[in-house]
Amino acid sequence: MTADTDTRGQVALRHLSKAFMLNGQPLPVLRNLSLDIRAGESLAIVGPSGCGKTTLLRLLAGLEQADSGQVLIDGRPIRGVGTERAVIYQEPRLLPWLTVLENVAFGLEVRGIGRGAAQDRARHHIRLVGLADFEGAYPRQLSGGMAQRVGIARALTVQPEILLLDEPLGALDAMTKLTMQEELTRIWAEEGVTMILVTHDLEEAIFLADRVLVLSRDQGVGPRLIDVDLPRPRDRSQQDFVAMRRQLMAEFGLH
Amino acid sequence: MTLQHLDTPVRRIRGLPAPPVRAFLSRYGLVFAFLALWQVSGTLGWISPAVLPPLDAILGALWTGIASGALVDDIAISLQRAGLAFGAAVALGIPLGLLMGQLRPVECALDPILQLFRQTSALALYPVFILLLGLGETSKVFVIFWATLFPTLLATIGGVKQVDRKLIEMAESYGAGRLQVFRRVVLPASVPAIFVGLRLSATTALLLLIAAEMIGANKGIGFQVMNAQYNFQIPLMFAAILLMAGLGLAANAVLVLLQRRLCRWSLD
Ligand SMILES: Nc1ncnc2c1ncn2[C@@H]1O[C@H](COP(=O)(O)OP(=O)(O)OP(=O)(O)O)[C@@H](O)[C@H]1O
């Protein structure tokens, strides 16, 4: 990849606040959140349902605007969506009238790259997610896991510095999920991207992340950051991994 | 791992015809039975052939009409009327529907008046159109256009509005502007719904064509139906009706074919 991948893709949150109006009442979701994410880091965001994980990710994506505070990427405040970021959602969000190849090339085409060049680059990433034989298939002909991999390939094809993932594996069955976690780790290592991953699966967070951000719905309890100091490749059955999981579960008052 | 070897091959039950034939029969069997009953009831005298001529007499009348060129003129003028009206309805309905589906204020402003127009039967308005446009071609084409417009327009609006917000957001997150979102997401996503409207419109166009031609026309298939009945040329009357049915089927088939070409991704 390019020489400066190591230094690009820094994310800084500065006093980020966001509230929604609910029945005429402001509902604070994020309050004065500050955080520095290193370039090339893998950060997982966990927390109970409704604590603001998706909201935070949408703010980072530029799909939502903060009430106050800033998101800085490589030192510059963001304004809306940007070409250095790509989002992967819980659902694959493929365009059903496009083939796998056309779907993966879509992001590039929207950004003004010609069809031929876009599809050449798309092919590379389709191979990376192991779908080379399905370039001509339509989304309805794919399984859930395959469709999700197409979505991932589409995001990778635009070569983002920062990959934003909102429960990307949440809808998959247990087996596919494990394979995809391996693949995400591999892709993250190979592409050198900053990865910000929302998940409600603590094991997934520990498996993938350098650090875990724990958000809370309780106004009194602020967000906490937990280092995942485990060697890679990680082994879910290893003692330290299990200990780490227990520690994270304790954060939620679970045992 | 595959479980293919566990599948037992489907064996054909002896005595039943091969699958394609069976599929054909199960689909068109009733049509043939109906036509056979028609033919038999005429020839066996169950119903007076003067009222319900046997099929061969009708087909004979149809053939004579076409061979002599008499019916050809009627077909041509009818196709022209329905085609013009349908074309105009599509040319206005689709763009207007796309606009209304996309822009909330436009829809808000236009919806009440459209509802009012739509709920007023086109046939009830035909005398008004005749008063305004005269008894010639214009009023005929216009009344067909009027009735034909709404199915396409409403289906298009509906199609645009039910486009998955999540797909639009996906496109936006890659930096797509309004126009790109429209061209690459909204438009293709609406095509199946638009086709539903087009097929309804085509049916409506033929329906109104007959009605319009029954009043104050001296040519056209609808006129022939009335005229033949008036002159007691019952086989010719049925021939004209058959022609109408054929036209409807053909229009539908063309649209289905077009839909298959344009949205292979959405069909079965
Ligand atoms: N567009 C919106 N309008 C109003 N309220 C919203 C909106 N989006 C989110 N909220 C509210 O903000 C809070 C946080 O929502 P968010 O989707 O970020 O939660 P989450 O942590 O992603 O939850 P989950 O784990 O269930 O996905 C919720 O209480 C939700 O009701």
Ligand SMILES: [Mg+2]
């Ligand atoms: Mg969420």
